[in-house]
Amino acid sequence: MNLSFWEKEMAAEVCDVLITGVGIVGLSTALELKLAAPSLKIRLIDRGILPSGGSTKNAGFACFGSLSELADDFETMPENEVFRLVKKRFDGLQNLRKILGDDAIEYSACGGYELFRTGNDNSLKRSLAILPKMNEFMLELCGVSAVYSDASHQIDSFGFNEVGQLILNKLEGSIHTGKMMNALRCKVQELGVDILMGIGITGIGLQNEMWEIASSQNLKFRAKQVVIATNAFASQLIPELKVVPGRAQVLVTSPIPDLKVKGTFHLDEGYFYFRNVGNRILLGGGRHLFRQAETTYEQEITREVQETLEDLLQRVIIPETNYSIDHRWAGTLGLGENRFPIVKQLEPGLFAGVKMGGMGVAIGSLIGKELSGMVLQNR
Numbered sequence: 192m193n194l195s196f197w198e199k200e201m202a203a204e205v206c207d208v209l210i211t212g213v214g215i216v217g218l219s220t221a222l223e224l225k226l227a228a229p230s231l232k233i234r235l236i237d238r239g240i241l242p243s244g245g246s247t248k249n250a251g252f253a254c255f256g257s258l259s260e261l262a263d264d265f266e267t268m269p270e271n272e273v274f275r276l277v278k279k280r281f282d283g284l285q286n287l288r289k290i291l292g293d294d295a296i297e298y299s300a301c302g303g304y305e306l307f308r309t310g311n312d313n314s315l316k317r318s319l320a321i322l323p324k325m326n327e328f329m330l331e332l333c334g335v336s337a338v339y340s341d342a343s344h345q346i347d348s349f350g351f352n353e354v355g356q357l358i359l360n361k362l363e364g365s366i367h368t369g370k371m372m373n374a375l376r377c378k379v380q381e382l383g384v385d386i387l388m389g390i391g392i393t394g395i396g397l398q399n400e401m402w403e404i405a406s407s408q409n410l411k412f413r414a415k416q417v418v419i420a421t422n423a424f425a426s427q428l429i430p431e432l433k434v435v436p437g438r439a440q441v442l443v444t445s446p447i448p449d450l451k452v453k454g455t456f457h458l459d460e461g462y463f464y465f466r467n468v469g470n471r472i473l474l475g476g477g478r479h480l481f482r483q484a485e486t487t488y489e490q491e492i493t494r495e496v497q498e499t500l501e502d503l504l505q506r507v508i509i510p511e512t513n514y515s516i517d518h519r520w521a522g523t524l525g526l527g528e529n530r531f532p533i534v535k536q537l538e539p540g541l542f543a544g545v546k547m548g549g550m551g552v553a554i555g556s557l558i559g560k561e562l563s564g565m566v567l568q569n570r
């Protein structure tokens with residue numbers, strides 16, 4: 192493609208902050224920067240025509256921790272670190288709701304349930320063992336008592352099969368992922384942030400105290416400060432950022448008349464998750480059963496994972512129900528050796544906020560706030 196004089200001129204115009212990645216983290220960083228310093232010239236760049244990582248592909252769970260996952264964490268992390276993680280997710284969700292408003296993101300306080308399969312006594316026992324201390328922690332954090340409770344009496348009303356016990360987290364909920372991202376993008380654009388899609392960043396280097404950013408379209412950009420918000424793809428640009436991609440596959444059923452399943456649900460330590468979207472079921476997960484194949488940047492769906500999801504749907508979630516599968520897709524998670532995100536200054540004027548794991552909806556807006564604080568402090 193031959194670029195015009197005008198296109199090259201506009202790209203070469205120095206901006207104060209260039210952010211790569213138009214996911215929840217990149218957009219939240221831009222929003223926070225503009226709110227704190229309206230005169231900043233900010234440019235957001237993404238290689239997808241639409242955001243192409245997790246932010247528009249996710250399941251829309253507004254969740255901060257199911258007990259079996261937390262029980263695992265308590266065994267591998269110091270107790271205060273586990274509490275810090277839960278607080279970050281909880282605060283992040285409050286922040287997202289405050290910034291965008293519940294109507295705009297279609298927030299539903301539907302509750303988050305964890306299913307324990309009949310016979311999975313070990314996981315249940317470990318989860319029940321931490322229930323009192325999690326309730327104590329949540330009471331201190333937000334003043335609500337008995338956040339986690341036994342909800343096994345609801346198993347039949349949901350119509351589940353092979354499920355022995357149910358635990359409810361009454362403060363969890365769901366959002367409409369597409370509406371959340373739309374609301375965030377509109378807010379950022381209203382504040383005058385330049386968003387360029389379909390341009391892949393291929394290199395970032397410092398020249399005469401200015402960051403020079405090379406792109407796949409041969410456009411060269413210049414910026415005083417740069418934020419990497421490319422999550423799973425971060426080490427493609429900066430190898431020292433140890434982020435490993437994890438493909439996460441999802442399916443959505445056709446509408447099911449009189450669907451009994453309402454809310455957000457986790458199963459098998461969070462490796463499977465499902466919720467209702469109106470009268471459809473959205474189901475995702477299964478990556479843990481095909482770990483090697485699912486450690487990939489590819490976003491093609493696979494027969495193996497999709498069949499695993501369909502089997503679970505038919506046997507456990509909506510047995511003896513007629514439906515078809517209307518939608519299937521995959522997104523990419525940014526994973527690493529622990530559950531904490533990487534949020535730091537890499538070099539003077541170069542920042543990263545990546546490795547959001549499976550909780551970017553919960554923590555993304557707060558990470559944007561942290562990154563914006565770092566950028567402003569180091570101007």
Ligand SMILES: Cc1cc2nc3c(=O)[nH]c(=O)nc-3n(C[C@H](O)[C@H](O)[C@H](O)COP(=O)(O)OP(=O)(O)OC[C@H]3O[C@@H](n4cnc5c(N)ncnc54)[C@H](O)[C@@H]3O)c2cc1C
Pocket residue numbers: 211212213214215216217236237238239241242243244245246247248249250251252253254390391392393420421422423424428439440441475521522523524525544545546547548549550551552553554555
């Ligand atoms: C299927 C699925 C279900 C999920 N469910 C939930 C959930 O229910 N609740 C929850 O809290 N979290 C969930 N997550 C996780 C959550 O979606 C992510 O943690 C979050 O979206 C990460 O946001 P981000 O802004 O850091 O990165 P992303 O949204 O991944 O954005 C990164 C962007 O960087 C762009 N990019 C990459 N490389 C380059 C480059 N070189 N140049 C330019 N642009 C580049 C990509 O195109 C992408 O748009 C889920 C994720 C998936 C995939």
